[in-house]
Amino acid sequence: MQYVEDIFRTLLTCAQGMRITMRHLLFTDNITVQYPDHKRVLPERFRGVLHADSTKCTGCTLCARACPVNCIIIEFEGKGKDRRVARFEIDISTCMWCGLCVEACRESAIETTLEYEISCYVQDDMRLKFGLGPKKEQLPAERAEPPAPQAPSSGQTGGPSTPPESPGGSAPGGQQP
Amino acid sequence: MQPVTASVGAPDLKDRLDVLLTYLPSFLSSHGEIVSAVFLLIVALAVLLGVSVYVCLAVWLERKISADMQDRLGPMRVGWHGVVQMLVDPVKLALKEDLCPGAADRPFFMLAPFVVLAASFATFAVMPFSAAFILADLDIGVLYVASVGAGVLVGLVMAGWASNNKWALFSAIRTIAMLVSYEIPVGLSIVTVVMMVGSLSTQKIVLAQLSDAGMAGWHLFRFPPVFMVSFLVFFIAGLAEVNRTPFDLAEADSELVAGFHTEYSGMRWSFFFLAEYADMLIVSMLGTVLYLGGWAPLTVTRPLTIDFWVFWGMAALLAWYLHWLWTRIYLPRGEYGLIVVQTAILIAIALALLVVPSLAWFLIKSLALIFVMMWLRWTLPRPRIDQLMYLCWKVLIPVAFVNLFVVGVMRLYWR
Amino acid sequence: MSGIVDQVQRQKALKTDRMTINMGPQHPSTHGVLRLLVTTDGEIVDHVEPVIGYLHRCKEKIAENLPYYQFMPYTDRLDYLAGMNNNWAWAMAVEKLAGVKVPERAEYIRVMFGELNRIASHLVAVGTFGLDLGTFTPVLYCFHEREKILDLFEATCGARLTYNYYRIGGVAKDLPDGLVTKIREFLDPFEKRIDELNTLLSENHIFVRRTANVGVFPPALALDYGVTGPSLRASGVPHDLRRAAPYSIYDRFKFEVVVGRGEKGTVGDTWDRYDCRVREMSESVKIVRQCLDGLPDGEVRTKLPAVFKPPKGHVLFKAENPKGELGYYVVSDGSPKPSRVHIRGPSFCNLSIIPAVCRGVMLADLVAILGSIDIVLGEVDR
Numbered sequence: 001m002q003y004v005e006d007i008f009r010t011l012l013t014c015a016q017g018m019r020i021t022m023r024h025l026l027f028t029d030n031i032t033v034q035y036p037d038h039k040r041v042l043p044e045r046f047r048g049v050l051h052a053d054s055t056k057c058t059g060c061t062l063c064a065r066a067c068p069v070n071c072i073i074i075e076f077e078g079k080g081k082d083r084r085v086a087r088f089e090i091d092i093s094t095c096m097w098c099g100l101c102v103e104a105c106r107e108s109a110i111e112t113t114l115e116y117e118i119s120c121y122v123q124d125d126m127r128l129k130f131g132l133g134p135k136k137e138q139l140p141a142e143r144a145e146p147p148a149p150q151a152p153s154s155g156q157t158g159g160p161s162t163p164p165e166s167p168g169g170s171a172p173g174g175q176q177p
Numbered sequence: 178m179q180p181v182t183a184s185v186g187a188p189d190l191k192d193r194l195d196v197l198l199t200y201l202p203s204f205l206s207s208h209g210e211i212v213s214a215v216f217l218l219i220v221a222l223a224v225l226l227g228v229s230v231y232v233c234l235a236v237w238l239e240r241k242i243s244a245d246m247q248d249r250l251g252p253m254r255v256g257w258h259g260v261v262q263m264l265v266d267p268v269k270l271a272l273k274e275d276l277c278p279g280a281a282d283r284p285f286f287m288l289a290p291f292v293v294l295a296a297s298f299a300t301f302a303v304m305p306f307s308a309a310f311i312l313a314d315l316d317i318g319v320l321y322v323a324s325v326g327a328g329v330l331v332g333l334v335m336a337g338w339a340s341n342n343k344w345a346l347f348s349a350i351r352t353i354a355m356l357v358s359y360e361i362p363v364g365l366s367i368v369t370v371v372m373m374v375g376s377l378s379t380q381k382i383v384l385a386q387l388s389d390a391g392m393a394g395w396h397l398f399r400f401p402p403v404f405m406v407s408f409l410v411f412f413i414a415g416l417a418e419v420n421r422t423p424f425d426l427a428e429a430d431s432e433l434v435a436g437f438h439t440e441y442s443g444m445r446w447s448f449f450f451l452a453e454y455a456d457m458l459i460v461s462m463l464g465t466v467l468y469l470g471g472w473a474p475l476t477v478t479r480p481l482t483i484d485f486w487v488f489w490g491m492a493a494l495l496a497w498y499l500h501w502l503w504t505r506i507y508l509p510r511g512e513y514g515l516i517v518v519q520t521a522i523l524i525a526i527a528l529a530l531l532v533v534p535s536l537a538w539f540l541i542k543s544l545a546l547i548f549v550m551m552w553l554r555w556t557l558p559r560p561r562i563d564q565l566m567y568l569c570w571k572v573l574i575p576v577a578f579v580n581l582f583v584v585g586v587m588r589l590y591w592r
Numbered sequence: 593m594s595g596i597v598d599q600v601q602r603q604k605a606l607k608t609d610r611m612t613i614n615m616g617p618q619h620p621s622t623h624g625v626l627r628l629l630v631t632t633d634g635e636i637v638d639h640v641e642p643v644i645g646y647l648h649r650c651k652e653k654i655a656e657n658l659p660y661y662q663f664m665p666y667t668d669r670l671d672y673l674a675g676m677n678n679n680w681a682w683a684m685a686v687e688k689l690a691g692v693k694v695p696e697r698a699e700y701i702r703v704m705f706g707e708l709n710r711i712a713s714h715l716v717a718v719g720t721f722g723l724d725l726g727t728f729t730p731v732l733y734c735f736h737e738r739e740k741i742l743d744l745f746e747a748t749c750g751a752r753l754t755y756n757y758y759r760i761g762g763v764a765k766d767l768p769d770g771l772v773t774k775i776r777e778f779l780d781p782f783e784k785r786i787d788e789l790n791t792l793l794s795e796n797h798i799f800v801r802r803t804a805n806v807g808v809f810p811p812a813l814a815l816d817y818g819v820t821g822p823s824l825r826a827s828g829v830p831h832d833l834r835r836a837a838p839y840s841i842y843d844r845f846k847f848e849v850v851v852g853r854g855e856k857g858t859v860g861d862t863w864d865r866y867d868c869r870v871r872e873m874s875e876s877v878k879i880v881r882q883c884l885d886g887l888p889d890g891e892v893r894t895k896l897p898a899v900f901k902p903p904k905g906h907v908l909f910k911a912e913n914p915k916g917e918l919g920y921y922v923v924s925d926g927s928p929k930p931s932r933v934h935i936r937g938p939s940f941c942n943l944s945i946i947p948a949v950c951r952g953v954m955l956a957d958l959v960a961i962l963g964s965i966d967i968v969l970g971e972v973d974r
Contacts, residue, residue, distance in 0.1 A: 013795055014553075014557055014798070017793075017796050020791055021552065022552065024246050026498050030244075030249060030250050031736060032248075034253060042746075046750050047749075068662040098665035099750060099764075243729075247728070350635075425726070429726060431620050431725070431959055432955055432956050434620060557798055558725040558727035558796060559798070560798050560802060561801075564801055
């Protein structure tokens with residue numbers, strides 16, 4: 001009896017399973033997102049590549065100290081009013097996207113962006129440079145640098161809302177006065 | 178016509194051609210067997226090519242069907258819905274490095290894919306694609322399929338053993354156990370049909386199913402449900418024969434990594450792949466020949482036959498699906514024009530079916546069976562090896578024997 | 593006649609031997625870089641020895657060199673399918689150590705997200721278990737549901753896998769607007785999807801025959817080996833820390849502790865372990881619903897001093913993770929960094945029972961048993 005029941009039940013349950021897969025084949029929506037052509041809408045709080053605004057930054061290094069992997073390097077020069085962030089580097093190849101630095105910052109100078117396409121060819125491109133640079137005399141290497149802070153893949157189409165140009169834009173702005 | 182052979186110096190190409198053209202007809206007319214041999218070779222190559230094209234198509238189809246069953250899209254990049262993928266895949270495989278592990282038994286390792294491929298392609302020789310299109314209408318056609326098809330086993334065991342990989346060895350052991358066992362239910366269900374027809378010739382089996390009423394003549398509907406059970410046994414055992422999920426224990430990826438083809442790469446690996454899909458086609462074609470009327474056309478344009486209802490029911494379902502697919506992703510929604518177009522297409526298909534060659538009917542029926550195989554694959558888990566043996570020896574073989582007996586009795590008293 | 597006798601004699605003289613075979617660290621069904629040293633007699637497994645350590649990342653040592661709050665993102669990477677629960681246990685361990693009070697709303701959010709993550713983790717467990725048994729489709733249906741949960745997490749904390757959402761003394765941020773509705777929208781059709789999964793997989797007779805009466809964990813043996821979580825409950829031991837030692841606010845919720853019933857075979861077999869997870873998902877749905885109904889307003893995080901120094905002492909805290917009991921043993925010397933941290937990973941302890949129960953099973957059963965205890969190598973090796 002068990003024998004007959006087994007055969008019967010196998011056939012029945014297999015047929016039921018087949019009904020489900022057929023239902024999915026015929027009537028259920030495909031959920032695949034064709035990635036480079038279509039992109040998911042990211043929530044506001046998405047923790048993408050970090051972006052620092054060196055004009056807001058006071059150089060308190062709270063973020064660097066909050067970082068569990070020490071991927072933020074901050075150097076500043078000057079005193080009092082002249083105090084400025086000369087070097088602000090985030091090594092996103094080390095970064096583990098925990099967002100603790102953002103939480104630590106009192107000036108909202110460091111923020112996560114919606115940018116997540118960060119592949120690049122040179123490892124140095126993984127070091128995002130947000131610093132204002134030395135005050136007066138500029139090293140030739142650093143003059144060529146401002147476009148570098150762009151998130152490395154930003155040449156691609158339709159980056160999410162935060163324009164990747166802004167870090168590059170802020171750096172030369174800071175060199176003027 | 179005088180042969181021009183007496184030219185001075187080296188004979189140029191034109192002279193040679195002339196010689197050929199002059200002597201060839203007379204030569205051929207006196208050696209008729211060579212003509213037919215060459216003709217057969219050409220046809221065989223065409224079949225080979227056709228099967229290869231089918232494999233590419235089937236791989237693409239399988240990927241699309243499985244994707245859709247799993248709410249995915251599948252290949253979408255290369256060509257329209259990834260159609261060109263089926264051309265690109267073989268190219269990719271051909272360009273890959275052909276690796277042979279250092280500890281493998283090199284000659285056998287290299288040879289195995291060809292054995293598998295040869296065995297499965299040889300089977301197509303007796304497939305009756307239509308009334309005229311059959312490479313060799315052997316008197317022992319079905320027996321030939323069963324025996325030559327078993328040659329695949331040799332290739333698989335060779336591959337598994339020669340790889341010198343323990344997982345491949347497991348696979349070889351399983352292959353032997355499985356394929357040898359499952360030959361029996363397949364053979365027994367073939368015998369039931371053979372008993373009805375009284376011939377082993379594939380062509381005669383198809384001819385025996387020809388009738389004006391279309392489907393009603395199929396063996397599948399003889400003495401219901403006897404032949405339906407027979408067909409079921411044949412199909413399940415056939416699945417196991419071709420190593421298809423849920424009976425793909427020889428290459429069970431979650432247990433044996435990849436089984437006998439663990440160590441293979443590139444073109445040699447693709448031969449296994451080719452053979453697997455060709456085997457699927459063989460089982461489907463054999464099922465079609467034995468139970469589904471082979472190339473016998475359906476009388477879909479004659480109202481009030483079974484065929485009419487079955488076919489148009491399926492067509493309506495398909496149209497519905499196409500419409501849904503179309504409106505969902507690729508075109509703006511709610512196009513009534515589209516429904517009109519689809520209806521027109523269906524009517525056109527119906528008219529075309531009046532003139533459609535029997536070859537197409539054969540392929541349609543076989544591909545339908547292949548779809549069922551894919552459907553099963555993406556639905557069911559696989560049993561354990563001992564359960565597989567249980568299924569064969571304690572379920573399929575007894576059932577097949579009972580069937581055989583019933584058919585024998587019926588045959589004795591009804592005809 | 594003598595020929596046959598000769599043959600038999602020769603077969604007896606034929607040397608047979610056991611075969612030792614490496615299953616992993618690269619194998620499709622070892623769920624990561626686990627290596628099983630399997631001795632087989634044909635298809636029959638004679639002896640299994642798990643070899644671990646391929647994913648060792650010194651989590652415990654790292655913890656000693658970081659302030660308490662900075663270890664939080666590392667806990668995500670223990671059992672990476674249940675980051676929220678790992679965060680939560682760490683937060684509660686440190687809170688217990690330092691006596692930090694957690695706001696009411698934060699507690700509700702914590703329970704809610706912990707349970708959602710339990711569902712997500714079980715979905716992966718159930719789906720990949722199907723994959724181990726050779727069926728490909730359920731895993732994608734499960735992942736589809738899981739994606740929806742991850743979307744909720746992403747909207748709340750910004751990440752899909754490494755959440756780092758819980759904080760010592762609360763959670764990082766309050767829920768975003770409209771999340772409560774979204775969670776309800778997820779929960780409502782979810783039970784239907786479980787039914788579908790049951791029809792497709794749990795009730796499938798091939799599946800049942802593969803799993804029922806296979807790899808039975810007798811309750812006593814399971815307790816001896818320190819098996820916890822659904823794998824233990826499947827053996828009929830109703831031990832669930834959420835009920836046995838209610839932490840956080842679990843004493844306020846009505847839910848059933850799911851135990852194995854031996855419906856298809858023996859109590860504690862592979863099918864039971866699978867089924868426990870499926871039924872636990874439904875229980876988690878109940879808890880999340882109750883959380884949503886009772887969600888109070890207010891703060892979500894207790895303010896801690898800038899340099900957080902727990903008092904001297906040591907604490908052991910255990911939480912009921914999707915995989916089992918996750919324990920943190922933290923020793924504090926009064927400085928901002930822990931002096932010693934030990935992590936009791938449930939996957940590690942659950943894995944230890946494998947050699948004891950995998951004697952004499954088939955090779956395919958070994959895969960099924962391994963899949964049914966649902967290990968995550970990130971937690972086994974830490």
